[in-house]
Amino acid sequence: MNQQALTFQKTKKQTDYNLLYEATVPYLRSYIYKNFKNVRSEIVSDVISETMIKVFLKIEQLDSNKAKYITWVTQIAKNECLYQIKQANKMKKDRYEDFANFPVSDSSMLEEKQEREDMYDEAIAQIYKLKEPFRYLMVEHYIKGLEQKQIAKNLKINYSTVKTRIRKAKHIVRSRMYDYEN
Numbered sequence: 625m626n627q628q629a630l631t632f633q634k635t636k637k638q639t640d641y642n643l644l645y646e647a648t649v650p651y652l653r654s655y656i657y658k659n660f661k662n663v664r665s666e667i668v669s670d671v672i673s674e675t676m677i678k679v680f681l682k683i684e685q686l687d688s689n690k691a692k693y694i695t696w697v698t699q700i701a702k703n704e705c706l707y708q709i710k711q712a713n714k715m716k717k718d719r720y721e722d723f724a725n726f727p728v729s730d731s732s733m734l735e736e737k738q739e740r741e742d743m744y745d746e747a748i749a750q751i752y753k754l755k756e757p758f759r760y761l762m763v764e765h766y767i768k769g770l771e772q773k774q775i776a777k778n779l780k781i782n783y784s785t786v787k788t789r790i791r792k793a794k795h796i797v798r799s800r801m802y803d804y805e806n
Contacts, residue, residue, distance in 0.1 A: 645676055652701050660705055667708045675701045750800045758793035765790055
């Protein structure tokens, strides 16, 4: 694939791109399904399409002395997949909030809504029970709504550090919530 990428980079011919596309797409599909569990096929298709568009538009940015084509395209696909999953989760959250605010008349639905509110309250309580710096990061991100990159900038620490600490904090809150439910 690296040679096909270099050929397309030099010629910019549609036929060279088609050969590169045909060689890359099966690899990307396999990579995404292997590294992103339970991802929907629509997201996989969108990720592959967006990735290949970026390859077509930005192939001149590939420096064959620094990185191989497959590493470069894998990073593009990974970032695109994370973005698509985040967008899908955001839409799911918006739909959930619409449903959560829907007027309820049935008593079983009222109980269900009360359970969700109780779980939400418990999750917030668990966030505030976290030790620093986990508590601060979770409050800034999930309660105040700041982006992780902005938090990193405000604290003058690495973005990856913020991501890792938030991931650990979420794991702690989830395990405590599991204990709360049982």
